[in-house]
Amino acid sequence: MRRTLRHAQSQVSRRALLAGLAVAPVALIPAFGDAPDPILTLCAEWHAANDYLNECCIRKQKLETALVKRIGFPRVHFQWRGKSYSTGDPEKIDHLFGKRHIAEATRLKAELAREQEEWDRQALACGFTEADLQEEAAMHHVDDIMRRVGEMPASSFAGIVAKLSVASAIGKMECPDPDEFPWSFINSALNDLRQLTQAFNTCGI
Numbered sequence: 001m002r003r004t005l006r007h008a009q010s011q012v013s014r015r016a017l018l019a020g021l022a023v024a025p026v027a028l029i030p031a032f033g034d035a036p037d038p039i040l041t042l043c044a045e046w047h048a049a050n051d052y053l054n055e056c057c058i059r060k061q062k063l064e065t066a067l068v069k070r071i072g073f074p075r076v077h078f079q080w081r082g083k084s085y086s087t088g089d090p091e092k093i094d095h096l097f098g099k100r101h102i103a104e105a106t107r108l109k110a111e112l113a114r115e116q117e118e119w120d121r122q123a124l125a126c127g128f129t130e131a132d133l134q135e136e137a138a139m140h141h142v143d144d145i146m147r148r149v150g151e152m153p154a155s156s157f158a159g160i161v162a163k164l165s166v167a168s169a170i171g172k173m174e175c176p177d178p179d180e181f182p183w184s185f186i187n188s189a190l191n192d193l194r195q196l197t198q199a200f201n202t203c204g205i
Contacts, residue, residue, distance in 0.1 A: 043162035
């Protein structure tokens with residue numbers, strides 16, 4: 001549940017970035033060779049932070065896979081009115097048994113709580129808990145830089161390329177099909193700017 005919520009929040013932040021790219025002012029564009037555009041440093045910081053986030057995600061997934069293989073997710077399995085159930089949600093237990101079978105619901109929720117306590121203990125021991133916290137912190141850091149990228153105006157063509165490179169990277173994560181609108185347009189515009197200004201070689205992004 002926490003992963004789903006964080007992912008939804010991240011998607012909202014990234015959509016906000018794209019909106020920012022569309023409306024953010026663009027300062028007078030200096031010729032290449034003038035003072036470096038500050039947005040270049042910020043966009044490079046975003047790419048580095050996003051790479052670190054991916055490393056955190058991979059590490060956490062590996063630890064979670066090993067933990068699940070060893071003890072499974074915290075769940076209770078039971079029979080009720082001729083049907084088999086398996087759940088890790090205490091609210092589902094309450095909903096299923098209602099107020100007429102409180103004792104059975106209480107017993108199952110206590111069993112589930114013990115399962116959760118064992119999961120938490122094992123997760124802490126194997127490093128999964130720390131990996132989860134690191135991933136969450138990395139995600140907040142990436143989204144914070146992303147917000148700043150959307151708000152900061154570019155002062156060079158290279159800066160525009162850098163901002164679009166962030167949007168393009170987000171598009172590849174959220175929509176793997178590069179031909180889907182609007183990512184096809186964004187990537188096309190990015191390639192056009194790179195060719196016209198040679199900003200790809202200039203800013204290294």
